[in-house]
Amino acid sequence: MKKMILLLLGVCLFCMAGCSAEGTDDSISLSAGEQEAYMAQIDGVMDEFYWNYDKDSLTFRSAEIPQDDDENARLFSASEDAGYSLKSASGSQSITATAELLHYNGDAAGEVNFVFLNDKLSGVYYIGGYDDKAYSLRERNPFLANGNFKAYENWTGINTQYRQISERLPVDGFVAEDGKGVAASIQNGKIVLYHLSGSVISKMRTLTPQRGLEAVSAVYVENGEDDLLAVLLADKTDSDEEDAEVKRSEKVVFYDSGFQPREEISLESEDCTALGSEAGKLFLFADQAMETYEWGEDGWQRIKRQSLRHRVTQCHIADLDGNGKMEYLLTDGMDLYLYHNLETGLLKLWSTHLGVESLYGALYSGDLNGDGVKEVYICDATGTAIRYILTERGLRSSNEDIQYGQAIYPSDWNGDGIDDYWNITEGEDGESSLFLSKPAS
Secondary structure, three states: OOOOOEEEOOOOOOOOOOOOOOOOOOEEEOOHHHHHHHHHHHHHHHHHOOOEEOHHHOEEEEEEOOOOOHHHHHHHHHHHHOOOOOHHHOOOEEEEEEEEEEOOOOOEEEEEEEEEEOOEEEEEEEEEOOOOEEEOOOOOOOOOOOOOOOOOOOOOOOOOOEEEEEOOOOOOOOOEEOOOOEEEEEEOOEEEEEEEEOOEEEEEEEEOOOOOEEEEEEEEEOOOOOOEEEEEEEEEEEOOOOOOEEEEEEEEEEEOOOOOEEEEEEOOOOOEEEEEEEOOEEEEEEOOEEEEEEEEOOEEEEEEEEEOOOOOOEEEEEOOOOOOOOEEEEEOOOOEEEEEEEOOEEEEEEEOOOOOOOEEEEEEEEOOOOOOOOEEEEEEOOOOEEEEEEEOOEEEEOOOOOOOOOEEEEEOOOOOOOOEEEEEOOHHHOOEEEEEEOOOO
């Protein structure tokens, strides 16, 4: 039996926070037909913008649309961005429906408000983000916490001031770079090192793990003048359930500047998946946690373990906005996450909410348009690059100039402090070129 939804009366109910009127107990019940008519319009706009909502939380109330002034400008802008302009209806009486807004994977996104005039949907926005402000349904992933960024992306396209070098480099890109133009790639469980000399990229060395092990992640760790290359090694076996490949981590091996193995870390967990590094510290991602290691008198010691609510398959640490604070970009292959690593723990600033296998390969960042803010790059399951740019309301994808099958891997190959990038089109059979930044004239 369809339940009746109460229509709560009050003149102060339509507000930025979605608050209810105090001291009001008048109510009007909706018939099943009226309820279906409203919900059909709500379901239509939710499907159009790929959102879900909790139908059990849906309530209706009478409300006066606020004045179109500076105080309410963001609400009007959010609704208009979704294609529903409320400006001409400012001050009118309306019926407002409110419900818990959900991402397609079920994550809570805030409170969605639907404004009806003469039984027709005339406005829609949601209250969300860390600031509990009005957002358009087009703004899918607002910041979850304040990152205190000093600058945001002004994306106008990749800078044309590059010189192109045709080379053959790995289609899957690179997992680590040492700041001196040495890049590490994982190929068939081995670490392959490349270096740029003049206009020629040469393969320097291939590091082959001991028999039975293969490399699954690598990162450079600051160590004075010569950085160490840390490599996570795992034993590959087959799963009994789905006959799928399973990698059981065994140890982390550190290679010196001469590519000779030095120290090792024996792992307590077989479920270690990725490495990261900042300021001489090594971060090991195991299960749903980040473990921090430091070098001391007794070798590499774990000094901290911080819990996460997701696994990590790739880690990339960079200062996106140039304010001196590093951003931690993580992915579990399904979603992309942005953190700050504070003394009090990891603070999640932002994330996507897909919940399905959709991201592939390593994470990268680079300022390819020269505005001082780095963009973020990762490939989807087709091998096509996804570019995320830093905005005041979260990271958002910007792929207008990226073709299907094109991969973009930023990296400072020539050590001039300006990001270059490795570009691949149409996968293995396409063109591959290195684009090096030109020195300032």
